[in-house]
Amino acid sequence: MSLINYSGKIVEANIPIFTGANRGYRYGDGFFETIRVSNGKIRLQNLHVKRVERSIATLQYIHPQNSINSIFQQAIELCYSNNFEVSAKVRLSFFNGNGSAFDENVPLQYLIEAYPLSETANHLNAEGITIGICADVTKSCDTYANLKSSNYLFSRMGIEFARVNSWDDALILNQFGNICESTIANIFWLAQDTIHTPPLSEGCVQGVMREYLMSEISVTEKTCTAEDLLQADEIFLTNATSGLRWVKNLAGRELSKKVSEKIYVNLVAPLWSL
Numbered sequence: 001m002s003l004i005n006y007s008g009k010i011v012e013a014n015i016p017i018f019t020g021a022n023r024g025y026r027y028g029d030g031f032f033e034t035i036r037v038s039n040g041k042i043r044l045q046n047l048h049v050k051r052v053e054r055s056i057a058t059l060q061y062i063h064p065q066n067s068i069n070s071i072f073q074q075a076i077e078l079c080y081s082n083n084f085e086v087s088a089k090v091r092l093s094f095f096n097g098n099g100s101a102f103d104e105n106v107p108l109q110y111l112i113e114a115y116p117l118s119e120t121a122n123h124l125n126a127e128g129i130t131i132g133i134c135a136d137v138t139k140s141c142d143t144y145a146n147l148k149s150s151n152y153l154f155s156r157m158g159i160e161f162a163r164v165n166s167w168d169d170a171l172i173l174n175q176f177g178n179i180c181e182s183t184i185a186n187i188f189w190l191a192q193d194t195i196h197t198p199p200l201s202e203g204c205v206q207g208v209m210r211e212y213l214m215s216e217i218s219v220t221e222k223t224c225t226a227e228d229l230l231q232a233d234e235i236f237l238t239n240a241t242s243g244l245r246w247v248k249n250l251a252g253r254e255l256s257k258k259v260s261e262k263i264y265v266n267l268v269a270p271l272w273s274l
Contacts, residue, residue: 005112024095028151035090128248129168141203158183174203185237186210209238243268
């Protein structure tokens with residue numbers, strides 16, 4: 001039986017842990033962090049901690065009773081308790097207590113879940129992925145767009161759009177009709193020997209892997225249109241758990257992986273083996 005951690009208490013995953021009064025459930029009043037654990041360590045932990053602290057400040061939440069670093073340590077311990085410490089995905093969810101939308105903020109509650117990752121998660125996706133543009137939902141470019149909000153409905157519908165179209169992922173449009181990200185990742189593309197990614201002002205999540213790669217390689221922030229991607233030489237998607245996935249097919253057009261693979265080998269793969 002797998003275990004979870006609810007605000008510092010370890011319980012079996014099938015045990016009910018909160019009521020219908022939970023504001024994360026009722027209103028999406030919270031945020032979450034998706035983390036890669038490899039060999040008992042959280043990869044890019046400093047960037048994850050910074051993002052959690054930034055989310056708490058932006059949403060004007062009250063810190064949980066435990067420090068953020070101690071909660072991350074609990075995440076590692078949970079992986080060991082579940083025997084997932086070699087390669088695991090952790091979802092750390094924060095919610096603003098119980099009550100109505102009009103109640104004052106209270107110290108954040110949190111939930112830590114851990115899932116094992118297969119051996120394939122340690123390698124570049126060999127076959128590439130197929131993506132397309134979801135025209136059914138749009139994302140606003142407001143103060144909260146860069147957060148991993150618990151209000152995940154637009155991405156959920158994008159995932160469903162991808163499933164119906166037999167894609168591996170779908171690209172999300174912002175309120176201006178530009179592409180800001182995929183349902184679960186940031187997007188980069190290579191054109192004329194320059195790597196581009198949308199700026200945060202376009203409404204994309206401030207991804208940890210995005211931030212890491214931009215500190216290691218030269219990337220130009222640029223508004224992303226469908227035409228940009230249709231003319232791109234390469235496209236790849238990034239997030240903290242899969243690292244980097246290269247796109248083989250967009251709108252029936254096949255793309256290369258030469259630069260994407262080089263970035264993966266030199267910058268992403270070493271993270272999993274440290």
